[in-house]
Amino acid sequence: MPTPTEIPASHRDLVESPGVVVLSTVGADGYPQSTANWYLLDGDVIVTSLTRSRQKFRNLVAHPKATLFFFDPTNQYRTLEIRADAAIEDDPDLTLLKRVLAHYGQDLESFGGPLEDRVVVTFTPHRAVTFG
């Protein structure tokens, strides 16, 4: 594993709060794909839960370089961009999914999404860029 780039203290609150992050991956056709995601800060890395059926999962398998874009919901010009290396592991017991859901005040029962074929994606920060 590479040594994570530190998340700047000035913008760490954007990563700690249970907001959404815009995750951008790169597709086989060369276009970026961007989606809103739930996530969890886990020490120096950011983790999220995906299912194997999603295009972003396939993109990350083929091209494990992604960017996470955080913004302050009260000030759209205060932003944090984290370019990251992605690593994927299975989550057969949904351990990580449960942790992510708990961060958003949810559990497996209240969560409406699919529970099959869940994986953990760990994003190790490679570069951080702040604005505002």
Add this chain to the structure above:
Amino acid sequence: MPTPTEIPASHRDLVESPGVVVLSTVGADGYPQSTANWYLLDGDVIVTSLTRSRQKFRNLVAHPKATLFFFDPTNQYRTLEIRADAAIEDDPDLTLLKRVLAHYGQDLESFGGPLEDRVVVTFTPHRAVTFG
């Protein structure tokens, strides 16, 4: 020029309002780059003003496939992703920059950014994906 994919009527308001869009390009190192941008809907295409000194400009020259991610500031789960082909032209008279600024209630005097080496980037929608 390719024929633009239509912007879905259900989410067209997100593109018409003077908010920020998260523009993702792909860098030479393979990482996406994401930044918050002002923009203007111009018929069926989306235009923005950049300077030649920005990394996203260099990314777009080398790799003219980009993604624009719009979200509803009052509902982060209502989103529109537009994957697009980018074309670049000079803007020596700042005609386009002035139009973009006017959409945000600004003009060249109130605008604090650089006026040199401005280009117009035209994003022709290739695919649109909506949520919420």
